[in-house]
Amino acid sequence: MYIQIKDLCFTYKKTEKIAVDHFSIDLNKGEILSILGESGSGKSTILRLLAGLEVPSSGSIKVDDLFLFSKSDFVLPEKRGIGMVFQDYALFPHMTVAKNITFGLKKWGRKQVQQRLEEVLDLVNLSDYQKRYPHELSGGQQQRVALARALAPNPVLLLFDEPFSNLDANLQYKIREELRVILKKTGTTSIFVTHDENDARTLADKMVILNEGKMVKSGRPCDMLSPLNEKVHA
Ligand SMILES: Nc1ncnc2c1ncn2[C@@H]1O[C@H](COP(=O)(O)OP(=O)(O)O)[C@@H](O)[C@H]1O
Ligand SMILES: [Mg+2]
Numbered sequence: 001m002y003i004q005i006k007d008l009c010f011t012y013k014k015t016e017k018i019a020v021d022h023f024s025i026d027l028n029k030g031e032i033l034s035i036l037g038e039s040g041s042g043k044s045t046i047l048r049l050l051a052g053l054e055v056p057s058s059g060s061i062k063v064d065d066l067f068l069f070s071k072s073d074f075v076l077p078e079k080r081g082i083g084m085v086f087q088d089y090a091l092f093p094h095m096t097v098a099k100n101i102t103f104g105l106k107k108w109g110r111k112q113v114q115q116r117l118e119e120v121l122d123l124v125n126l127s128d129y130q131k132r133y134p135h136e137l138s139g140g141q142q143q144r145v146a147l148a149r150a151l152a153p154n155p156v157l158l159l160f161d162e163p164f165s166n167l168d169a170n171l172q173y174k175i176r177e178e179l180r181v182i183l184k185k186t187g188t189t190s191i192f193v194t195h196d197e198n199d200a201r202t203l204a205d206k207m208v209i210l211n212e213g214k215m216v217k218s219g220r221p222c223d224m225l226s227p228l229n230e231k232v233h234a
Contacts (some may be wrong), residue, residue, distance in 0.1 A: 002029040002189060003157060008049055008059035019045045021213040023059070027206070030187040032180065034200035034221075037210030043193035046210075047159045050191070051084060052077035063156050083155035087162045089146040091134040097121075098130040101149045120148040123182055140171045147179065151186060158183070160192040164199060176202050 003026065010020040020042045027033055037043050048054045050061060052068065052075065060070040067073040068080055091100050098117055105113045121127045124144040134142055143163065150158055163179075164172040180203050183190050194200050200207055201221040208218040217224060 001026040002031075002064055003027040004060070004062040005050070006060045006062075008046070008056045008061070010045060010049055010054060010056050012045075017213075019213050020049065020056075023210075023213075023215060025206070025208060025218065027189055027191075029189055030184070031205045032183055032190045032192065032203055033206045033208065034204035035191065035193040035208045035210055036195070036197060036200040037193070038195055040212075041210045042213040043195075043210060044161055045213075047084070047161055047191065047193060050157070050159060051082050052080050081153070081156040083150035083153065083158045085146050085150045085158070085160045085163050087165045089134075089142045089166075091142060091145055091149075093134050095133070096130065097126065097132050097134075097137070097145050100134070100145055101130075101152050103149065104153045116152055120152050123151065123186065124148045139167055140175055143167065143175060144178075147182065151182075151188065155188065158188050158190045160190065162194050163192075164194070164196070172199070179203065 005023060005025050008020055008023040009018060011018045023042075023046055025033060035043050035046065045054065049056050049069075055074065056069060061068045062070075063080075066075075068075045092103065095103070101120060102113050102117050105116060108116070117130070118127070121130060124147055126141065126144055126148065129137065129141065134145070137145065146163070164176060167175060176199055192200075192203055204221055206218065207221045207224055209216040209224070
């Protein structure tokens with residue numbers, strides 16, 4: 001298995017309730033996992049633990065035979081090679097599309113940067129937009145810039161935190177189809193969290209239903225007939 005997450009637990013300081021309770025999942029390289037759960041179920045916290053922004057109280061995270069976290073390991077967030085795409089895109093407003101996308105490629109040579117920029121712009125279908133600023137783009141285009149920026153450094157794992165919440169329904173539908181195609185084309189192992197059952201189903205190879213920090217169910221979307229019965233609401 002390329003990614004092995006075992007028994008991650010976490011409780012926020014000054015709170016009593018466990019936010020993530022024994023979260024475990026294995027993923028093959030290139031697989032897409034979606035985590036479906038209502039607001040407050042612990043989805044963002046799981047992503048923060050994986051990215052290294054919070055420290056689990058127990059459990060382990062292993063990527064490609066390297067422990068990012070265990071009893072005796074903690075790899076710093078910036079050394080993990082994990083990318084993140086957020087709901088609000090978090091683009092730098094004063095930087096062009098090209099600058100936004102190449103921001104994380106500081107250690108690359110100039111030629112490599114230019115080549116990678118062209119590759120990812122082509123992937124997200126924005127080749128003509130590299131000189132624009134974020135405010136000169138539609139919501140869907142900004143979303144694609146955020147995806148291109150996250151893909152540019154070839155992350156070992158890409159995390160998505162409700163990335164479609166700010167898009168209208170039509171666009172959401174189109175973009176999630178596009179996103180799956182791009183992730184499969186690039187073979188990017190991804191974890192995607194959402195409160196939207198359709199998003200979770202359409203995108204994923206594997207799906208987990210989360211309730212109050214606990215895994216209620218997991219499996220292939222086609223084998224999970226009615227997660228809504230598990231009390232998950234938008
Ligand atoms: N910084 C924090 N301090 C204390 N509690 C938090 C913090 N962030 C989130 N929580 C709590 O942890 C639980 C899980 O939150 P979160 O992971 O953000 O859920 P989701 O992303 O599924 O909406 C919630 O009960 C939330 O109130
Ligand atoms: Mg959240």
